[in-house]
Amino acid sequence: MLEIAYLLIAGIIGGAINSIAGGGSLITFPALVFSGLNPLIANTTNTFSALFSYLFGAIALRDEYKKLKKSLIKLGALSLIGGYIGAEALLYFSNDGFKIILPYLLLFSTLLFAFGETINNKMTSLGHKSIKTLSIFIGLLVCIYGGFFNAGLGILTMAYLILFNKFTITQINALKLFISLLVAIFAVLRFGYDGALAIKR
Numbered sequence: 557m558l559e560i561a562y563l564l565i566a567g568i569i570g571g572a573i574n575s576i577a578g579g580g581s582l583i584t585f586p587a588l589v590f591s592g593l594n595p596l597i598a599n600t601t602n603t604f605s606a607l608f609s610y611l612f613g614a615i616a617l618r619d620e621y622k623k624l625k626k627s628l629i630k631l632g633a634l635s636l637i638g639g640y641i642g643a644e645a646l647l648y649f650s651n652d653g654f655k656i657i658l659p660y661l662l663l664f665s666t667l668l669f670a671f672g673e674t675i676n677n678k679m680t681s682l683g684h685k686s687i688k689t690l691s692i693f694i695g696l697l698v699c700i701y702g703g704f705f706n707a708g709l710g711i712l713t714m715a716y717l718i719l720f721n722k723f724t725i726t727q728i729n730a731l732k733l734f735i736s737l738l739v740a741i742f743a744v745l746r747f748g749y750d751g752a753l754a755i756k757r
Contacts, residue, residue, distance in 0.1 A: 581606060581707035582662075582669055593754050596654040599646070600747040601754045603706045603740050610737035620730035627721070631731060634695045635738035642703020642739070643746035665708035672711040676718055691720040702739040703746075709736055 581602055588598035588605075614621075621628060646654070668675070698716050702709035713732045717723060723731065747753050 580609065581709075582665060585707055588754075594651045595658050596646070596649065596651045597752060597754050599654070599705060600643075600744075600752045603703075603747070604744045604753055606706050607737065607740040607744055610733050610740055614730070614733040614737050617726070617730040617733065620727055621734070624723075624727060624731065627723075627731065628734065630692075631695065631735055632738055634692065635699050635735045636742050638696045638699020638701075639703040639739035639742035640746055642700040642705075643743035644703075645700070646704045647746070647750055647752060661705045661707070665705070668708035668711040672714070675711065675715050694720065699735065699739050702736065703743040706740065706743075709739065 584605055585598060585602045588602055589595055593601065649657075695716055698709070698712045701712060710732055713735050714728055717728045717731055721728075744753070
């Protein structure tokens with residue numbers, strides 16, 4: 557019972573953070589590991605849990621998407637492809653193999669969370685780029701990362717949207733949630749097909 561309450565509190569806090577700024581996985585992922593899941597399954601299950609915070613956040617900003625139809629097509633395609641590739645790459649790792657790279661992933665995501673505002677300000681100061689191929693390539697890398705390891709995806713996505721696109725802050729937040737949601741959906745579908753989610757029936 558205590559474990560359920562602990563996970564519920566972690567989920568609520570992590571979900572709220574994901575909906576606003578990103579970085580909630582730094583709370584929910586350790587909570588899942590602490591509950592007894594091995595790190596790889598905790599990572600896949602964390603992506604599943606984050607999916608719902610992205611969904612409700614996107615629903616709250618649904619009016620913004622009416623103005624962004626062209627961008628949704630391009631970013632949606634990148635999200636679906638990248639999310640699947642990232643999930644596929646993760647499933648090549650054994651739990652022991654994932655443990656080796658996990659500290660570096662956690663360090664990277666923690667630094668993103670700690671310096672997220674600085675990174676976004678820096679991206680803004682660089683101005684908006686119109687290099688289409690580079691924009692697609694970087695966007696795909698961001699989505700692959702999200703499919704592989706969800707922590708820090710929101711911050712990376714915001715930095716990408718600021719650097720390569722001209723959007724208002726509300727539109728950026730809406731697109732961040734849209735991208736994160738699609739990445740999570742395709743990653744979770746791949747994890748579920750492989751039986752790599754800790755979901756009790």
